Amino acid sequence: MLDIKAxxxxxxxxxxxLARRGFRFDVDAFEALDAERKQADMDSQALxxxxxxxxxxxxxxxxxxxxxxxxxxxxNLTLDKIASRLDDLTxxxxxxxxxxxxxxxxxxxxxAPEVPDGEREEDNVEVARVGVPRTFDFPVRDHVELGExxxxxxAETAGKITGSxxxxxxxxxxxxxxxxxxxxxxxxxxxxxxxxxxxxxxxxRDSLRGTGQLPKFEEDLFKLQGEQDYFLIPTAEVPVTNIxxxxxxxxxxxxxxxxxxVCHTPCFRSEAGSYxxxxxxxxxxxxxxxxxxxxxVRPAQSAAALEAxxxxxxxxxQLLELPYRKMALCAGDTGFSARRTYDLEVWLPxxxxxxxxxxxxxxxxxxxxxxxxxxxxxxxGKPELLHTLNGSGLAVGRTLVALLENYQxxxxxxGIPAVLQPYMGGLTQL
Numbered sequence: 001m002l003d004i005k006a007x008x009x010x011x012x013x014x015x016x017x018l019a020r021r022g023f024r025f026d027v028d029a030f031e032a033l034d035a036e037r038k039q040a041d042m043d044s045q046a047l048x049x050x051x052x053x054x055x056x057x058x059x060x061x062x063x064x065x066x067x068x069x070x071x072x073x074x075x076n077l078t079l080d081k082i083a084s085r086l087d088d089l090t091x092x093x094x095x096x097x098x099x100x101x102x103x104x105x106x107x108x109x110x111x112a113p114e115v116p117d118g119e120r121e122e123d124n125v126e127v128a129r130v131g132v133p134r135t136f137d138f139p140v141r142d143h144v145e146l147g148e149x150x151x152x153x154x155a156e157t158a159g160k161i162t163g164s165x166x167x168x169x170x171x172x173x174x175x176x177x178x179x180x181x182x183x184x185x186x187x188x189x190x191x192x193x194x195x196x197x198x199x200x201x202x203x204x205r206d207s208l209r210g211t212g213q214l215p216k217f218e219e220d221l222f223k224l225q226g227e228q229d230y231f232l233i234p235t236a237e238v239p240v241t242n243i244x245x246x247x248x249x250x251x252x253x254x255x256x257x258x259x260x261x262v263c264h265t266p267c268f269r270s271e272a273g274s275y276x277x278x279x280x281x282x283x284x285x286x287x288x289x290x291x292x293x294x295x296x297v298r299p300a301q302s303a304a305a306l307e308a309x310x311x312x313x314x315x316x317x318q319l320l321e322l323p324y325r326k327m328a329l330c331a332g333d334t335g336f337s338a339r340r341t342y343d344l345e346v347w348l349p350x351x352x353x354x355x356x357x358x359x360x361x362x363x364x365x366x367x368x369x370x371x372x373x374x375x376x377x378x379x380x381g382k383p384e385l386l387h388t389l390n391g392s393g394l395a396v397g398r399t400l401v402a403l404l405e406n407y408q409x410x411x412x413x414x415g416i417p418a419v420l421q422p423y424m425g426g427l428t429q430l
Contacts, residue, residue: 001104001369008034017110020331022119025107033100040093047089051082105215109366111331112340118330124343125330130314131323133347134406141412142350143404144281147173149412150430155281164279165271165286167397172430176403176416177289179423180396181264184291184316188393192312194262194293199239201265205229207242210371212337212363222268222286232268236292237390239265244296244373244386251298251378258297258305262393265290282397283355289396293360295389298375302362302387310342310360313393317357319419322402323347325354339364344394346402357398360391 007014007030015025116125147153152173158166169177188194202224208214208231213221222232233239240263253259267290278284293312297305310326317324329341338361345354365385368374374383407415414430421428 001366002107002110003365003369004100004104007104014110018108020111020115020117021108021334022332023108030103033096033103037093037096037100040089040096044086044089044093047082047086051079051086054078054082102215105209105370108336109212109339109363111334112362112364114328115334115340116328116330119332120330121333123330124333125328127326127328127342129323129325130318131321131347133323133349136349136408138410140349140405141408142281143401146404146408146412146414150414152430153282163286165284167282167285172424172427173400175424175427176420176430177396177400179420180399180403181289181291182423183420184393184396185262185264187316187319188262188291188293188312191315192260192262193257194260194312197240197243197261197263199236199243199263199265201233201239201268202230203233203238203242205231207238207245210245211238211241211367212370213238216336220270222270233265234269235267235290236263236265237294239263240292240294241296241367241373241388241390242371244368244388245371247373248383249296249375249386251376254296254298254375257308258295258301261294263292263294264396265292282401285397291393291396293391293393296373296386297389299365299384299387302364302389305387305389306340306342306360306362309389309391310344313344313358313360313391316394316399317344317346320399320403320417322399322406324357335359335361337361337363337366339366342391346398347406348402349405349408355398357402358392358394361389363388363390 002014011025011027011030015027018025116123118124141149144153144155147169150173152170154168154170155166158168161168185196189196205214208221213234217234221234224230224232240261243261244259249259267288269286271284271286282288293309295305295309314324314326324344324346327343327345329338329343334341341359341361343356344358344360346357347353348355364387367388368385373386373388375386376382377384403417404414407417409415409429416424416428416430
C-alpha cells in the first residue's frame with residue numbers, strides 16, 4: 001500500500017507516476033473520500049469538546065440556583081445525547097475509513113525510476129544474455145513428447161485423477177524433479193546464506209492482503225470451503241513474507257545483508273483468464289513446485305539486494321548450464337506490488353524462444369506497510385518500515401522442462417547435468 005501521507009500531499013504527482021503503468025488513479029474519488037474522512041474526524045473532535053464543556057457546567061447551574069441533583073440530571077441528559085451522536089459519528093468515520101482503505105488497496109505500487117517505459121511484454125529490455133543455445137542435428141522434441149516416450153510423464157492419468165493442467169511423473173523423472181529441489185535448497189542455503197524455512201501451504205486472507213494478492217487477484221486463487229477464510233498458497237512468497245507481519249526486527253537481526261529465507265512449496269493457481277495459453281505440458285499448471293527466495297532489508301539495502309537476489313537465481317541456471325537471458329520489465333508489465341522486476345527467461349529449444357523461469361522483484365515498503373513489517377532504526381530508536389524482495393530460485397517445473405528439452409539426445413534419452421548427478425545416485429541420463 002502506498003504512503004497515504006504522500007498521496008495526500010500531491011495526489012496529482014502520484015497519478016502521474018501511476019500512469020506509467022497504464023493505471024488511472026482517480027484523484028477526485030480519493031480527495032472526496034479523504035475529505036469525508038477528515039470531516040468525520042472534525043465532527044468527532046467537536047463533539048468531544050462539547051462533551052468536555054458540558055461536564056463542567058454542573059457548578060455553573062448550581063451557582064444559578066439549581067439543586068445539585070437537578071444540575072447533574074440535566075448535564076447527564078446532555079451527555080447521553082452527545083454520547084449517542086458520538087457513537088453514530090464513530091461508526092460513520094469507521095465506514096469512511098474502511099472505504100478509503102479499500103480504495104488504496106486497489107492502487108498498485110509506484111515504479112522505481114530505473115524501470116523502462118513500455119506497455120507490454122514486448123517492451124521489456126534485455127539486460128544480459130548468458131550461454132549459447134545448443135544446435136541440434138536431429139529433430140527437436142518438446143518436453144511432453146520426450147517424457148511420454150520415456151513413459152515417465154503422464155498428463156492423461158493426471159486428468160483422470162483431477163483434471164486438466166496437472167501432471168503425474170514416474171521413476172527417474174520424478175526423482176530428477178526432486179533432485180532439482182534439493183539442489184536449489186542446498187545451493188541457496190550453502191552458497192548464498194539463506195535460512196531454510198518450512199511454512200503452511202494454506203493461508204488466511206490477511207496474509208494474502210499483506211503481500212498484495214488480495215483484493216485484486218482473488219479470482220486467481222483457490223479458496224477453501226468451510227468456516228475459515230482460507231486459501232491455498234499461490235507462491236511461498238505469501239507465507240514466508242508474512243513471517244515479518246506485525247513484527248519489529250532489531251538492527252542486529254538484519255545484519256549487513258538483511259534477513260534471507262529460502263522455502264520450497266507447492267504452488268496453486270487457478271490461472272483465471274489464461275485459458276488457451278500453454279495448455280500443453282508443464283509450462284502453466286494449477287499445481288507446481290517452486291523454491292522461493294525472500295529478503296527483508298533496510299531501505300538503504302534495497303537496490304543492492306535486488307541485484308544480489310537475481311544473481312542467486314541466475315546461479316542455478318549457470319550451474320545447470322542452461323542458456324538464459326535477463327530482462328528488465330517495463331512499466332506496463334511490472335506486477336501490481338512490485339517497484340522493480342527482473343525476469344530470467346530460459347531457452348526452450350522446442351519453442352525456439354526464451355520463457356520466464358524466475359521473476360525477481362523489489363517491493364520497497366509497499367508490502368511492509370500492509371503487513372506492518374518493521375525494523376528499529378538504531379539512529380532514531382524508532383520503528384521504520386522494512387523493504388521486501390522475493391524471486392523464484394527457481395520454478396522447479398519449468399526448470400525440469402528446460403532440462404528435458406536442452407539435454408535431449410537423438411535416441412530420446414535425457415542427459416543429466418553434472419551438478420545433479422549426486423542427487424540421482426550417479427545416474428547420468430534418463
